[in-house]
Amino acid sequence: MMFHALSICALAFVASAAIVRTRADDDTTELGSFYAYGQNLSGLPIFFNHAIAYIGYEASSNASTVANITFTEQSANSSLTVTPNNTVSLSASNFYINREAGAFSTAGFTNASTSSDSVTTTGFALYGSQLVWISDAGELEQKWWAVPTANKTNLYTLNWNVENVLSESAVPVVVKNKAPAST
Numbered sequence: 605m606m607f608h609a610l611s612i613c614a615l616a617f618v619a620s621a622a623i624v625r626t627r628a629d630d631d632t633t634e635l636g637s638f639y640a641y642g643q644n645l646s647g648l649p650i651f652f653n654h655a656i657a658y659i660g661y662e663a664s665s666n667a668s669t670v671a672n673i674t675f676t677e678q679s680a681n682s683s684l685t686v687t688p689n690n691t692v693s694l695s696a697s698n699f700y701i702n703r704e705a706g707a708f709s710t711a712g713f714t715n716a717s718t719s720s721d722s723v724t725t726t727g728f729a730l731y732g733s734q735l736v737w738i739s740d741a742g743e744l745e746q747k748w749w750a751v752p753t754a755n756k757t758n759l760y761t762l763n764w765n766v767e768n769v770l771s772e773s774a775v776p777v778v779v780k781n782k783a784p785a786s787t
């Protein structure tokens with residue numbers, strides 16, 4: 605419980621958007637893969653599984669539905685696109701979250717480049733190495749939670765927890781484009 609309380613405090617921090625690196629409008633920057641850090645998650649890679657963002661080490665396969673991914677930031681609209689690390693072709697490439705009030709939904713990938721009141725593909729930024737989302741009010745938010753899957757240990761979905769509600773099984777995570785130090 606202590607862990608939760610500390611994490612929640614750390615999750616809601618406010619800062620000027622000016623802190624975030626700014627670049628020319630048409631720049632793209634390869635960010636590499638993202639990794640989730642939290643209780644029992646010591647830097648597990650975020651990967652593509654049926655257009656949903658999963659966390660863990662999944663066996664590599666030739667199925668076009670599963671791949672480790674490399675993220676690229678489009679600074680024109682602060683969106684993130686992904687390319688597969690293997691040779692499969694992905695069914696969708698724009699990273700999105702559901703930012704609707706009350707949502708606790710999986711992050712994923714869509715071909716649509718438009719944002720709605722719920723699904724948004726823009727507003728992402730790096731704060732140091734940490735992936736944040738900038739709200740309309742200009743707050744940097746990190747509402748990433750790892751939700752365990754029902755029948756495999758160390759396999760999670762990456763969710764955006766709009767109200768930061770506590771959950772019995774899910775854990776708050778920090779998402780960084782830094783792989784864990786190899787041991």
Ligand SMILES: *[C@@H]1O[C@H](CO)[C@@H](O)[C@H](O)[C@H]1NC(C)=O
Nearest residue numbers: 636637649672673674689783
């Ligand atoms: C995917 O490829 C990128 C670019 O080569 C690399 O930086 C990253 O470590 C790879 N991701 C995984 C999970 O191996």
Ligand SMILES: *[C@@H]1O[C@H](CO)[C@@H](O)[C@H](O)[C@H]1NC(C)=O
Nearest residue numbers: 643644645752772773774775
């Ligand atoms: C973390 O792992 C330990 C040991 O397996 C387990 O007892 C604990 O419930 C796990 N914590 C969470 C939040 O899953």
Ligand SMILES: *[C@@H]1O[C@H](CO)[C@@H](O)[C@H](O)[C@H]1NC(C)=O
Nearest residue numbers: 651661662663664670671672
């Ligand atoms: C992702 O890369 C890790 C090693 O970094 C590997 O263990 C895992 O099998 C890969 N997953 C996929 C879906 O290729």
Ligand SMILES: *[C@@H]1O[C@H](CO)[C@@H](O)[C@H](O)[C@H]1NC(C)=O
Nearest residue numbers: 663664665666667690691692
């Ligand atoms: C993927 O395809 C390659 C080339 O066809 C093959 O050598 C490899 O065994 C396949 N891997 C899996 C996991 O099916």
Ligand SMILES: *[C@@H]1O[C@H](CO)[C@@H](O)[C@H](O)[C@H]1NC(C)=O
Nearest residue numbers: 693694695696697714715716
């Ligand atoms: C998304 O775009 C990719 C690449 O153009 C394409 O292969 C895929 O079928 C599209 N997916 C959907 C759901 O339209």
Ligand SMILES: *[C@@H]1O[C@H](CO)[C@@H](O)[C@H](O)[C@H]1NC(C)=O
Nearest residue numbers: 678680681683717718725726
């Ligand atoms: C962001 O801008 C790029 C480059 O102009 C464009 O290709 C892409 O569709 C846009 N994505 C979103 C989510 O608006």
Ligand SMILES: *[C@@H]1O[C@H](CO)[C@@H](O)[C@H](O)[C@H]1NC(C)=O
Nearest residue numbers: 653752753754755756757759
């Ligand atoms: C467990 O895994 C199987 C095989 O991947 C899948 O069909 C099933 O839906 C999963 N069950 C749950 C409860 O997630």
